[in-house]
Amino acid sequence: MHCLLLLIIPLIFIVLSNILKVKHTGMAALMGSLLTLVVSLIMAFHFNSNDGVAGDFNHAWISSFGINFHIGVDGISLILVLLTTILTPFIICASLNRKIENANAFYSLILLMQIGMLGAFMAKDAFLFYVSYEVALIPIYFICGLWGGENRIAVTLKFFIYTLAGSLFMLVAIIYLYLQTPGGHTFEISEFYKLNLSSSQQSWIFWGFFLAFAVKVPIFPFHSWQPPTYTTAPTAGTMLLAGIMLKMGLYGLIRFVLPIVPEAVAQWNTLAIILCVCGIIYGSVIAIRQNDLKTLIAFSSLAHVGLIAAGIFSMNAQGIQGAMIQMFNHGINAVALFFLIDLLERRSGTRLMDAFGGIASVEKQVAIVFAIVMLGSVGLPLTNGFVGEFLLLMGVYQWNMWASLMAGLTIILGAVYMLRLYRNVFFGEVSDASKTVTPMTMMEKIISWKLILFILVLGIFPNLLLDISAPSVNELLDMIAHHSNLIGGL
């Protein structure tokens, strides 16, 4: 029932704010997202990780096709649900003090996107998952297209077609799996887990899903939509994309690919991990040369998610647990970084690294906040980034030492580009643009210190998250081992 509430509350707020023509739509949307946050927190507190699924809601939808509106959360879903509900209020807050043309539509689209993403994270039915996965795409397309920057039309169309193209192959794979289920056929994901597929079938299905998720994540050669989209999108859009939306791809890998086609993963993960590692190095190296701060973070994000995907493909407890916690942490860090860049851009009208310099001597608090967020992103011990990257590298190490060594470059290169950014923007001579940086407003202080709280608390007590997902991840690994009889190979 709680799960259903999570989807209904934002919907009610969208309908109300459009019918009543509320003046402060931003505030209304904020209320809506806070209410969903409260519901999801209640759900998290009641969640007993050993129970398996919580908040289950199942209702026949299209009975002639065996499609059910089946939602519920296990440990893996819950972390991503929490990520979505925690970040949405921040994203809305970050837009509040901006003057937005046609604000009603803007906030409605953000809430609509939240519904789509929550639907995807909670779906227990593959058809519902697919529909939610796609439905989340429409709002973000319009957010980027309507409020985005330069060259937005071409960039967003490319993004849309790219993502849709990938996911249509997933649709074919899902339909194929559906037709393999015994009897009257069903889209229930748990039924897909029980299928006995030959190895060639597994390979085809693997690639169907892989294309969809690799575009969404994005994994190396499928990433070309990402940097321009992140750069042109309005800040809220970038936050939604980098913070939450790309996790749908990673979540899909864990939810569908690993348990349904484990043999194919074991067969192809060498290639997949090589691609991930290429992405890590490629993203980091390009990030070092960037001048536009947003583009820099976009490329660094490419490196970070590459590591997460590599952890998932290594198919062991450390890798997957690391992926779970790092998905959450990357969301927090990405939103914090984009928020701070937006803060600088709004004051100075530019986000080019060259234009800044010496902000540390102009505005100390901005510099301190940025420093903490940056350290979290680089993965300094006692910040949230460390735990995830450590576990992920450990997972990849168990799979192959060399891969993990190469993937480990992300930490070194990450430090290089982030410290270069910090040095150029915050130290050195005070530039004209830096002089315009005024103290943070109350709202900005609240947002940034809250995000920092997350960065530190999760760095010191990672078990808060790890405990939620551990039983589900173990169950998943049992299933893989049982399903494929590959225990030795794992």
Next chain:
Amino acid sequence: MNVIIALTITGMLNLFGGIFNYRKITPLISVLGIIAALVFNFMYWNTSTSFFHHMMVEDNYAVAFSGVCLALATVLILFYNRFMGESDHHLPEVLSIIVFSVAGAVVMVSYTNLLMLFLGVEILSIAFYILAGLKKKELASNEAAMKYFLMGAFSTGFLLFGITLIYGATASFDLTSIASFIKADGASINYILLSGVLLILVGLLFKVAAAPFHFWTPDVYQGAPTIITAFFATVGKIASFAAFYRLFSLCFAPIASEWSSVIWCVAILTMFIGNITALQQKNLKRMLAYSSIAHAGYMLLALISPAYVGASAILFYSVAYGIASMSAFICLHIVQTQTNTDEASGFTGLAKKNKSLALITAISLLSLSGIPLTAGFFGKFYLFTSAIEGGYVLLVCLAVVNSFISIYYYFKPIIESYFKTSHTDTVLQLKSTETILLIILSVATIVLGILPSLIPSI
């Protein structure tokens, strides 16, 4: 039978409208007549009544497709009256032609005899030739009519020749006796029969505008008045497909191995030619014409799917495609007449000029491109599922590739209306009745996308 009688009487009443001077109420008569036909039509649901010594049968398949055609024709007449009613001196005659063509469509979806198929095709087509040339003072419209007539007559020739050969082989026009002949004789290859099937195939592929028999479509669709184009693209195409599917699934299913490879080659060709050519079009009418060719390609998938899912899949797809296509053409007509351009630039800044029209256009185009939570998505999903069930995974993958090619051109008007600002600030007018009708079409698109079970399986 009551359906055809009702339609015929309505058509006749319209014809006399010009003589006895009640031309003003002919639209009302037509709409009421078609609604009466709709009511009669649905009274046959679950009855399977047959008429004229088994030449026609009102089974659920026929009732469902007649219902779709009649409903779309109602919408069309309402808009025709709005758009052309005042300026058109031949309103009663045009309306009667439209009503007669719908009678042809009804015959085409409910025949059980090849002669009735031929009659239906002819009734529909002859009416269409005239409708294409309605703007008699415009060169393009005349060209459209001429082209349509020549090509159509040519393809009807193929159809008729095919029917003759089938008669020669099986000594019957009746679908059930042909089917039993084929079933009994299935093992031995009968070349006369096979040539007949092939010729009928060519004739019908012409009618549904599948590649490589599609060359008439863009010119005819572009030349005819937009609202009439909507009629060709929806009622014409749906009735032809229903006839096509009926014949091939009822009669020729046992020898499917002989013709299914033809169908899937044609399907691939049609999808790619339709979509890739549509990418290049600047004129939106031409673009929608090519997109309708591409849709024919998707619908061909149903022909080679297992029989128990194919019919329902094609029905759902027809409904989804019919509604979306109809409202896209109508929106295009409104924009075109008020901005005087056929190109995407007419849509520039539409979201600011007329919010609801922009939204309705967007919904219909999203449905045509198959985005989830619209009827178009579920239609595609249905077709893909049935084709994969028939074992055509590769074909579905190619259809999927086409699906995302089509996004590019379907999004052009959406991008123009939402993301670009117009330099002229003319406000686009929309009468309240038009708005209500268009909103009904959009709501239907969304509702069918969320609750597809509303369309029963047949």
